[in-house]
Amino acid sequence: MDVRSLIARIRDGEVPQAADLQGFAAGLADGSVSDAQAGAFAMAVCLKGLSDEGRVALTTGMRDSGDTLEWDLPGPVVDKHSTGGVGDCVSLILAPLLAACDVYVPMISGRGLGHTGGTLDKLEAIPGVNVTPDAAAFRRIVGDVGCAIVGAxxxxxxxxxxxxxxxxxxxxxxSVDLITASILSKKLSAGLGAMVLDVKVGSGAFMKTQDEARVLARALVDTANGAGCPTAALLSDMNQPLAPSLGNATEVALCMEVLAGAPAAPRLTELSLALGERLLTLAGQSDPRPRLEAALSSGAALERFARMIHALGGPPDMAEDWRTHLPKAPVCRPVPAPADGRVAAIDGEALGLAVVGLGGGRARESDRIDPAVGLTAVAGLGHCVATGDPLAWVHARDAATAERAAAQVSAAITLGTAADTTPLILDRIDP
Structure with missing residues (x-):
């Protein structure tokens, strides 16, 4: 393969050969492609794009540039990916929920990015949890428990x-092409038999409009299916936090309540069930919704989550005594409503950045996360408040950071006479 010729063809709007794109991916991994060539390639793709076939070739080439997993299990191997949002802790509910429905979930997750939280950071709020087990332990946990949420x-x-x-x-x-190849090359390396995607739209998401989210979702679904993995996507609303808690331990605590059957977060619960239903259908199960609901209400999903946590090094009694194990911030104060009204708009990105300012996320890669800080009881769109009623509660390390975060939260929530609400699930993208 001539790397310069490949870059020139993409630059000139020509369709590159699949073998050349796969060879380019191999060259990235073994170092034969230079940084300058990688940068020129990325810019050419950003400006001119790839064909559908080219996107599949780049994705599979990047997937195959490293280790890929194969499974010998008695049920389908499945996973879910979210493009990221505020208060999005679906993975902590969905992975054990699916495991309780006789599928296996080797979920490779990430850390917080910008204003959005990271699944691995949330899990590490639980004392003792190791999200980077070796390959043998990862395989053993998936086989024994049915799910394992780990880092790549x-x-x-x-x-x-x-x-x-x-x-x-x-x-x-x-670049939609490069975003697609980046996401899927990692996910597909887990040897999946089916996957569902949750593409977020709105003020708390990276994609602010339905049109741009739909373009990304279509590219992801088509490319994953082109690579041999049955995949569908849901577009979900992120114009308000998915859950009323934001942070790490605060979100884990909320998930424990949901897994225990409490009606603590209806939007979070509904999206988890909808994603699970679509994924189990892709995996060959018929009418899976009643089974998912039963796994949640019976405590079967909670039991799987607790077993996974213990297998990853966490406490053995997480299901029964989770309140004891999760860290708590020393300062907890309300954010009072400045006037009577109804929550009319929420700047989700601003709320996420308030959590980062508390220490619950990273402003720089080297920052250490404080697992205890965050927000709880965040008022949702349409919620009525009187002057002085709490719009949210701030959990902070000290009074000064609590005061600063409270001001950010107050500025992020707009009161009015009516709320412009949208459905939780905005669209469905099928193969």
Whole structure:
């Protein structure tokens, strides 16, 4: 493969050969492609795009640049991916819920990015949990428990790690083709038999409009199916936090209530069930909704979650005594409503950044996360308040950061006479 010729063809709007794109991915992984060539390739793709076939070829080439998993299990192997939002802790509910329905979930997750939280950071709020077990332990936990939520290993899609680092410094992150290949190369390396995607739309998401979210969802679904993995997507509303708690331990606590059957977060519960229903249908189960609801109400999903936590090094009694184990912030104060009214709009990104300012996320890669801080009881769209009623509760390390976060939360929530609410599930993208 001539890397320069490949870059030139993409630059000139020509359709590259699949073998050349796969060879380029291999060159990223083994170092034969230079940083300059990687940057030029990323810019050419960003400006001219790839064909559908080219996107599949780049994705599978990046997937195959490192380790890929194969499974010998008595049920389907499935997973879910979210594009990220505020108060999005679906993974903590969905993975054990699916495991309780006789499928296996090797969920490779990530850390917080910008204003959005990370599943791994949330899990690490539980004392003792190790989200980077070795490959043998990962396989054992998936086989024994039915699910394991972990970080990517060192040799998962190394071509993506290399290209992403180049994209980050060359203004080429915002390419649907490259975003698609980056997401799917890591997910598909887990040897999945089916996958569902949750593409977020709104003020708390990276995608602010339905049109741009639909373009990304269509690219992800078509590429995953082209790579041999049956995949569908839901577009979900993120114009308000998915759950009324934001942070790490605060979100885990909410998930424990949901898994225990409490009506603590209706939107979070409904989206988890909807994603599970679509995924189990893709995996070959008929009419799976009643089974999912039963697994949640019976405590079967809670039992799977507790077993997974213990297998990852966490406490053995998480199901019964989770309140004892989760850290609590020393300062807890309300955010009073400045006037009577109804919650008319919420700036989800601003709420996420308030959590980052408390120490619940990272402003820089080297920052350490405080697992105890965050927000709880965040008022949703349409909620009526009187002057002085709490719009949310701030959990902070000290009074000064609590005061600063309270001001940010107050500024992020707009009161009015009516709320412009949208459905939770905005669209469905099928193969």
């Amino acid at each position: 290993g060192g040799n998962i899609a190394p071509a993506d790690a290399r290209l992403y680092a180049v994209r980050d410094v060359t203004a080429t992150v915002a």
